Amino acid sequence: MTDSDTAARLPVRLTINPRQRQPSSVDLLTWIHRHPEYRPVVRASGGGGGRPGFSDAVIIAVLAQGLLPGLFNLLQSWVDQQRTEASIRIQTGDAEVELQVSGRTDSARLLAQATEALRAAREPGPEPGSAPGPDAAG
Template sequence: MTETNPDPVARQPFRLTITPRQRQAPPVTLLDWIHRRPEYRPVVRSAGGAGGGRAGFSDAVIIAVVAQALLPGLFNLLQSWVDQQRTEASIRIQTGETEVELQVNGRTDSARLLAQATEALRIARAEQTGTETAG
């Protein structure tokens, strides 16, 4: 299974909703951390109002719409921020009608996070389209 996937759904952009958890304001917000890399500036933004979110959430929710090729770098940035802040974040990933949610903490490996996201999306797509194998 080393062939490329011609499935058009696999080429759709991913929409990520990233929700960092922080008890106090971090020295560098997650959005500023991600925007240090120029390729993410046009595709990653705040979901709305600055500050004043739910208790335990320092950044407003962050929205990203990225090509699959940008996911590894984005996950690396997210993981390095989580490690530095000693905090957690949740990521809701959507592509087409498929959605999965993953938790990121200091013990998460960014490569494993990518594999987990890819596999969860593949399974969710299969379930939605009824292409799962039966008996």
């Protein structure tokens, strides 16, 4: 099994905050639930996002990373149809990244951004601005 196979199976938690400028013809959760593979893993959070301009329709998803491409495609098609935006907070392990989705966002690029940001957040490295330790070559 390769590292990418393992990563595709690791659970990811997403918090999706759709921005509602006007009432939508189809709410995002209904849009996503049209695809049976997402029904058991995507649900309403039951609480508001607490962020100005974002709706109370916060959606929580916990799924394998392998399902992200399809979910991002669904989210992008909903954003395009509704002419709106959404914010996605993605967490896996201790890594977290937040992405904005608009009508100008490409779902493949969104997936690449999420994957790269999560990979960078998971890799241990020196703290920004920290000096090398006493064992550092110099």
